Amino acid sequence: MTGFTDRVAQGILNHVVGKTTIFTLPTAYVALFTAVGTDAGTGFTEPSTGAYARVSTAAGDWNSASGSAPSLITNANAITFPTATANWGNIIAFGLYDAASAGNLLAWDYFGSFNWLPATVSAASPAVLTVKAHGYTGGDLVEWSVEYGGTTPTFSQSNFTGPLTVASPTTDTFTVTNGATAVNTSTTGGGMVRKMTSQAINSGVQASFPASSLSITSA
Secondary structure: EEEEOOOHHHHHHHHHHHOOOOEEEEEOOEEOOOEOOOOOOOOOOOOOOOOOOEEEHHHEEEEEOEOOEEEEEEEEOOOOEEEEOOOOOEOOEEEEEHHHHHHHHOEEOOOOOOOOEEEEEEEOOOOOOOOOOOOOOOOEEEEEOOOOOOOOOOOOOOOOOOOOOEEOOOOOEEEEEEEEEOEEEEEOOEEEEEEEEEEOOOOOOOEEEEOOOEEEEOO
């Protein structure tokens, strides 16, 4: 799930009970992802060609964290990447590492400040997701999760590995496709969905994210 990786969450818990001091204050390097992984900080895919490089930030590049359940931190200054000399692909998320390459992923999030919403899934062809007053439109991208409870339904065609594309939306329901294939299910399920955005960064483009456009939340 978005937010802290296991490394940070476990470090904070060990710190607050006096077991071990949390790791040394890092330099945060912003990375871009074409695919996301797990809370263990593995399985994330960054662009590998076209002059891509993580961007080093300083404390002053970030606003102070604020809010409650969840707390939120955003960038105070624009975060600007090198100009792409080849296509970087479709970027769907960003993360904070403690090194310019390799290193440890500390936190990550999808682009756009969208909430996770509870969802139920019917056994149907195509499967119908019921999400109260979701506000999605056809063509929106969503991600599915059962990290905080629920069961992914058994799918008979395509699957719930995102991003999924919203189809046939009504006020409280919609169906989804995985690529061009409708998602059909043979059992019911329940979990959470969240809208996400995808941005293609092609050769010649310099990606720059203005102040307050990158946000990471933590409960």
